[in-house]
Amino acid sequence: MDTIPVLLVEDNPKDVVLIQRAFRKAQIMSPLQAVSDGEKAVSYLAGEAPYDDRAQYPLPGLILLDLKLPRRSGTEVLAWLRQQPGLKRIPVVMLTASREDVDVNRSYDLGANAYMVKPVSFDNLVSILETLNVHWLVLNEKPQICKLEDV
Numbered sequence: 558m559d560t561i562p563v564l565l566v567e568d569n570p571k572d573v574v575l576i577q578r579a580f581r582k583a584q585i586m587s588p589l590q591a592v593s594d595g596e597k598a599v600s601y602l603a604g605e606a607p608y609d610d611r612a613q614y615p616l617p618g619l620i621l622l623d624l625k626l627p628r629r630s631g632t633e634v635l636a637w638l639r640q641q642p643g644l645k646r647i648p649v650v651m652l653t654a655s656r657e658d659v660d661v662n663r664s665y666d667l668g669a670n671a672y673m674v675k676p677v678s679f680d681n682l683v684s685i686l687e688t689l690n691v692h693w694l695v696l697n698e699k700p701q702i703c704k705l706e707d708v
Contacts, residue, residue, distance in 0.1 A: 561618030561694050565591040566598040566634065567652075568626050572675070575682065576621070576652075583687045587694055590614060595629025598622070599637055602644055616702055617647060619693045622669075624653035624660055632663055639668040646700035648693055 563585075567573050573591050580589050592598050598620075601608040608614040620638075624631040631651060639645045650671040651664045661672050673689075676682050 560587045561699070562588045562590060562615045563619045563621060563694075564598070564601065564617035565589055565621045566593075566595070566626065566631065567591060567621070567623045568593050569623075572623075575679065576686070579679065579682045579686050582683045583690060585686060585690045585694070587618075587690070588615075590617065593627075595626040595631065595634045597628075598626075598634045599629065602638060602641070602647075616644070618699055618702070619689070620647055620649045621652045621689075622649050624651055624655050624664070632660075632667055635664065635667045635669060643703040647702055648697070648700075650689060650693070 565573065565576055567576065570593075573593075577589060577591075590601070592601050600606075601614055602616070604611065604614075622631045622634060626634070631653065635649055638647065638649065645668075648670040649668070650673055651669045652673050652675060653660070654675050656674055664672050671689075673685055676685060
């Protein structure tokens with residue numbers, strides 16, 4: 558089975574390290590790429606420099622998207638993504654600290670596939686990532702995704 562790349566959009570370096578550790582503990586084989594703000598996420602997904610080498614920066618099969626990001630918020634990234642013909646079907650799971658109804662509702666209105674609140678406990682984070690792995694990377698039928706220049 559091919560491994561499906563995952564793009565993590567997270568501005569907190571400690572959370573990136575924690576999620577990388579949780580990926581390893583959950584034995585998720587998918588490569589995890591991380592970018593630290595919304596502008597970099599858009600550049601990565603659009604295949605713009607420095608992310609223009611798709612062998613090194615493959616299109617993800619799943620995006621874990623923080624909500625509160627510098628330069629472009631998670632909802633702005635999501636709104637942009639859902640307007641891109643070749644990319645709009647990529648599943649997006651909001652992974653954030655916010656439990657605010659307005660954030661949950663706005664994310665779903667913009668096309669988020671799931672909304673998860675970051676747990677305090679590392680073991681709960683591992684459990685969430687195990688669930689996401691089984692659902693989105695193993696069992697879920699994958700949509701057809703193509704590079705923007707192929708559209």
